[in-house]
Amino acid sequence: xxxxxxxxxxxxxxxxxxxxxxxxxxxxxxxxxxxxxxxxxxxxxxxxxxxxxxxxxxxxxxxxxxxxxxxxxxxxxxxxxxxxxxxxxxxxxxxxxxxxxxxxxxxxxxxxxxxxxxxxxxxxxxxxxxxxxxxxxxxxxxxxxxxxxxxxxxxxxxxxxxxxxxxxxxxxxxxxxxxxxxxxxxxxxxxxxxxxxxxxxxxxxxxxxxxxxxxxxxxxxxxxxxxxxxxxxxxxxxxxxxxxxxxxxxxxxxxxxxxxxxxxxxxxxxxxxxxxxxxxxxxxxxxxxxxxxxxxxx
Amino acid sequence: xxxxxxxxxxxxxxxxxxxxxxxxxxxxxxxxxxxxxxxxxxxxxxxxxxxxxxxxxxxxxxxxxxxxxxxxxxxxxxxxxxxxxxxxxxxxxxxxxxxxxxxxxxxxxxxxxxxxxxxxxxxxxxxxxxxxxxxxxxxxxxxxxxxxxxxxxxxxxxxxxxxxxxxxxxxxxxxxxxxxxxxxxxxxxxxxxxxxxxxxxxxxxxxxxxxxxxxxxxxxxxxxxxxxxxxxxxxxxxxxxxxxxxxxxxxxxxxxxxxxxxxxx
Amino acid sequence: xxxxxxxxxxxxxxxxxxxxxxxxxxxxxxxxxxxxxxxxxxxxxxxxxxxxxxxxxxxxxxxxxxxxxxxxxxxxxxxxxxxxxxxxxxxxxxxxxxxxxxxxxxxxxxxxxxxxxxxxxxxxxxxxxxxxxxxxxxxxxxxxxxxxxxxxxxxxxxxxxxxxxxxxxxxxxxxxxxxxxxxxxxxxxxxxxxxxxxxxxxxxxxxxxxxxxxxxxxxxxxxxxxxxxxxxxxxxxxxxxxxxxxxxxxxxxxxxxxxxxxxxxxxxxxxxxxxxxxxxxxxxxxxxxxxxxxxxxxxxxxxxxxxxxxxxxxxxxxxxxxxxxxxxxxxxxxxxxxxxxxxxxxxxxxxxxxxxxxxxxxxxxxxxxx
Numbered sequence: 018x019x020x021x022x023x024x025x026x027x028x029x030x031x032x033x034x035x036x037x038x039x040x041x042x043x044x045x046x047x048x049x050x051x052x053x054x055x056x057x058x059x060x061x062x063x064x065x066x067x068x069x070x071x072x073x074x075x076x077x078x079x080x081x082x083x084x085x086x087x088x089x090x091x092x093x094x095x096x097x098x099x100x101x102x103x104x105x106x107x108x109x110x111x112x113x114x115x116x117x118x119x120x121x122x123x124x125x126x127x128x129x130x131x132x133x134x135x136x137x138x139x140x141x142x143x144x145x146x147x148x149x150x151x152x153x154x155x156x157x158x159x160x161x162x163x164x165x166x167x168x169x170x171x172x173x174x175x176x177x178x179x180x181x182x183x184x185x186x187x188x189x190x191x192x193x194x195x196x197x198x199x200x201x202x203x204x205x206x207x208x209x210x211x212x213x214x215x216x217x218x219x220x221x222x223x224x225x226x227x228x229x230x231x232x233x234x235x236x237x238x239x240x241x242x243x244x245x246x247x248x249x250x251x252x253x254x255x256x257x258x259x260x261x262x263x264x265x266x267x268x269x270x271x272x273x274x275x276x277x278x279x280x281x282x283x284x285x286x287x288x289x290x291x292x293x294x295x296x297x298x299x300x301x302x303x304x305x306x307x308x309x310x311x312x313x314x315x
Numbered sequence: 316x317x318x319x320x321x322x323x324x325x326x327x328x329x330x331x332x333x334x335x336x337x338x339x340x341x342x343x344x345x346x347x348x349x350x351x352x353x354x355x356x357x358x359x360x361x362x363x364x365x366x367x368x369x370x371x372x373x374x375x376x377x378x379x380x381x382x383x384x385x386x387x388x389x390x391x392x393x394x395x396x397x398x399x400x401x402x403x404x405x406x407x408x409x410x411x412x413x414x415x416x417x418x419x420x421x422x423x424x425x426x427x428x429x430x431x432x433x434x435x436x437x438x439x440x441x442x443x444x445x446x447x448x449x450x451x452x453x454x455x456x457x458x459x460x461x462x463x464x465x466x467x468x469x470x471x472x473x474x475x476x477x478x479x480x481x482x483x484x485x486x487x488x489x490x491x492x493x494x495x496x497x498x499x500x501x502x503x504x505x506x507x508x509x510x511x512x513x514x515x516x517x518x519x520x521x522x523x524x525x526x527x528x529x530x531x532x533x534x535x536x537x538x539x540x541x542x543x544x545x546x547x548x549x550x551x552x553x554x555x556x557x558x559x560x561x562x563x564x565x566x567x568x569x570x571x572x573x574x575x576x577x578x579x580x
Numbered sequence: 581x582x583x584x585x586x587x588x589x590x591x592x593x594x595x596x597x598x599x600x601x602x603x604x605x606x607x608x609x610x611x612x613x614x615x616x617x618x619x620x621x622x623x624x625x626x627x628x629x630x631x632x633x634x635x636x637x638x639x640x641x642x643x644x645x646x647x648x649x650x651x652x653x654x655x656x657x658x659x660x661x662x663x664x665x666x667x668x669x670x671x672x673x674x675x676x677x678x679x680x681x682x683x684x685x686x687x688x689x690x691x692x693x694x695x696x697x698x699x700x701x702x703x704x705x706x707x708x709x710x711x712x713x714x715x716x717x718x719x720x721x722x723x724x725x726x727x728x729x730x731x732x733x734x735x736x737x738x739x740x741x742x743x744x745x746x747x748x749x750x751x752x753x754x755x756x757x758x759x760x761x762x763x764x765x766x767x768x769x770x771x772x773x774x775x776x777x778x779x780x781x782x783x784x785x786x787x788x789x790x791x792x793x794x795x796x797x798x799x800x801x802x803x804x805x806x807x808x809x810x811x812x813x814x815x816x817x818x819x820x821x822x823x824x825x826x827x828x829x830x831x832x833x834x835x836x837x838x839x840x841x842x843x844x845x846x847x848x849x850x851x852x853x854x855x856x857x858x859x860x861x862x863x864x865x866x867x868x869x870x871x872x873x874x875x876x877x878x879x880x881x882x883x884x885x886x887x888x889x890x891x892x893x894x895x896x897x898x899x900x901x902x903x904x905x906x907x908x909x910x911x912x913x914x915x916x917x918x919x920x921x922x923x924x925x926x927x928x929x930x931x932x933x934x935x936x937x938x939x940x941x942x943x944x945x946x947x948x949x950x
Binding site: 075161164165167168169172173176177179180181244245246247254 | 402403406407410425428429431432435436437439440441444446447467485507
Binding site for chain 3: 025031054055057058059060061063065066068088089090093094095096097098099102125126127144154155156157182183184186188190191203206207208209226229238253255268269270271285298
């Protein structure tokens with residue numbers, strides 16, 4: 018398996034680099050929410066396109082893993098396809114679009130709707146790991162703020178939102194406090210997904226390649242979204258349901274259908290949507306539950 | 316005001332012994348010793364270059380002083396030595412028990428967020444998580460420093476110099492500190508604005524029985540606010556005592572010069 | 581009925597085919613060879629080697645060809661390749677005093693041992709398009725060969741100044757480990773070794789602008805081009821099994837030593853300070869601008885106040901890498917519709933509550949009128 022792509026090691030990175038990254042991951046798991054600096058390597062994909070997530074995935078993947086890659090919740094967006102191909106080519110692992118089947122999920126901007134389970138690992142691609150960056154551009158200062166629990170500034174931002182908009186106006190990359198200690202950027206997932214992080218049975222790993230940081234949330238760890246007692250955290254809701262599967266409780270993408278204001282809403286999580294559709298087809302048929310139709314092989 | 320002195324308990328809040336600091340070979344200040352008791356306002360006066368600002372920086376933990384010892388009697392940990400206090404603890408002191416009023420309000424305010432948020436920040440930093448209560452406290456404090464309630468959501472940018480300075484004071488006092496460092500708090504303000512600010516400061520200091528270390532070159536300001544005075548020249552304390560004593564009967568020639576130059580004006 | 585966009589894989593394959601076709605251009609025109617690029621686009625090759633931090637003219641030329649002449653893309657290709665290479669050894673510091681010189685100029689002295697050697701330079705060319713090159717064919721004839729100066733007869737200007745104590749001494753502490761930005765994450769404050777590594781790989785355009793800004797007053801350093809020298813130097817390694825240095829080949833480098841504003845105190849007589857630049861190949865603009873920014877980044881160490889962008893190490897070092905910068909700027913092309921949907925929802929809700937409030941106000945006013 019190790020020479021799927023001639024001349025390169027299994028999963029592209031050399032073993033020393035993987036060990037270095039695994040050490041950073043172990044440290045990150047030991048100190049939930051703390052950003053561990055690591056000597057990120059240059060990857061054959063551009064910075065900002067998932068190099069952190071790819072390095073984390075490459076360091077934890079093994080030959081018997083089943084990999085799922087999503088971008089915006091979908092398996093078929095171009096960057097997801099590109100990263101999935103990268104691992105199919107360099108590690109020769111089985112890939113899947115099914116959340117339930119995957120042992121390892123690399124994601125950009127979403128957490129699957131289906132509840133992740135023990136033994137699964139979800140790897141987030143992170144553009145800006147520093148939640149305090151908007152208040153303080155200096156790394157030397159933000160590291161101190163984390164170390165000394167100087168988090169007043171973070172709430173100042175939320176306070177100002179309420180003053181100006183009557184509510185907390187942050188809709189994605191909504192800051193969380195992990196295990197009652199570190200404030201952490203959950204990566205640009207919609208705040209809709211934040212509650213899924215809390216007490217998740219799966220291991221959550223975060224890789225920021227350009228900024229050279231790794232952080233983690235171990236299984237069953239408390240993850241609270243920052244808020245005020247009288248302005249509690251809320252997730253997005255839609256008046257519509259998914260036009261394809263009828264789901265009312267999933268994150269919806271808006272699709273413009275014409276230039277006269279026509280639009281429809283569909284599940285952002287393509288696997289969730291197709292599973293629901295397959296299930297309802299069966300219910301209408303003979304009522305026997307069959308395995309969901311296989312997606313086209315990669 | 317002197318009532319505060321009369322009831323001063325036996326143990327000082329701040330204990331300063333032989334403090335000195337050099338910039339390379341140049342003397343900043345040297346051999347400064349004094350005690351500051353709860354509720355007491357100590358004025359440090361002198362011309363620019365006399366070492367008073369250096370001393371304030373040493374006291375407020377902004378400068379690692381080279382000589383001497385400074386001990387502070389903290390609410391949480393009792394007597395702490397500032398030279399060996401960890402930065403973590405020092406920063407906690409800064410946002411709970413201490414306040415710093417800078418001469419230029421821009422140095423002490425967040426200019427990009429509303430007045431209310433400026434006051435609320437310290438509350439949020441110490442764990443207050445109720446928006447309504449934070450706002451109510453901000454409102455109270457705006458009233459205390461005589462800023463109209465309808466300016467709460469405005470940026471400090473749109474405030475006059477005097478208002479900015481009062482906002483800075485409110486931002487510092489909202490968490491009920493015990494010790495406030497003031498660096499020329501009335502510097503750069505018009506005379507009429509100064510008078511109003513001094514009145515306000517005098518009232519707040521008395522009401523909250525604050526301990527204050529006030530650095531100023533303006534003896535009029537010192538006379539109005541300070542219980543005791545230290546006169547500095549060339550990095551050394553040349554005279555100290557009760558404010559009235561020092562100003563009405565100055566002993567050191569330099570103090571005499573300062574006082575006479577003030578009276579001539 | 582809406583059909584979810586499928587077939588991303590096919591689209592990517594097709595895009596790559598189109599790219600290959602576009603790269604080749606009209607097949608009736610002869611294809612560029614790697615040696616043509618490395619011979620005739622030498623300065624582009626030098627820049628790609630410098631910022632790609634890999635000295636290999638053929639690989640750099642290949643990267644330029646593959647990148648269709650996009651220099652930043654070529655640097656990226658070379659870097660991604662470099663990172664997979666094993667490290668067989670660490671070279672000794674190159675000795676630029678022993679350089680076989682092709683070009684050597686000093687702006688600080690009219691004449692000096694070894695003289696001023698212009699070498700192959702754009703300087704003093706009149707920038708007139710040379711239409712003779714459209715056809716080409718004629719092989720230009722160089723000047724009569726001159727006997728190259730013996731390196732020992734061309735001492736570095738900084739050594740001359742240093743001998744008199746006029747320039748700060750700069751002796752490396754061999755006990756100190758040297759940082760490696762490709763093996764350790766960058767941390768602040770950064771030491772000069774790390775800063776110089778970042779600058780060496782840094783984008784020439786970005787550094788050029790920063791260097792220029794110091795000349796216009798945003799962090800003035802009063803620089804003089806003490807010396808710029810370009811030529812070949814030997815690369816040596818000490819194999820463990822041998823225990824002595826062996827020469828493994830020559831590389832061409834450009835070095836710039838800026839001599840800057842002096843500094844001194846009561847106890848120390850004033851001395852000029854240095855800014856240093858070194859780049860692969862003939863990369864004079866890069867070496868000069870690197871030296872300017874290096875000196876600007878020493879502001880704090882030399883007791884100055886950091887006020888200008890070029891003096892701010894977090895600002896300069898965090899943003900000078902073209903591969904990181906272009907990756908992150910261009911990642912905005914990736915889909916962001918999940919986050920945008922979140923923003924749409926928020927803005928719509930905020931606009932609704934604004935309109936409702938306005939309507940209520942309107943209703944109240946009407947009531948009041950009644």
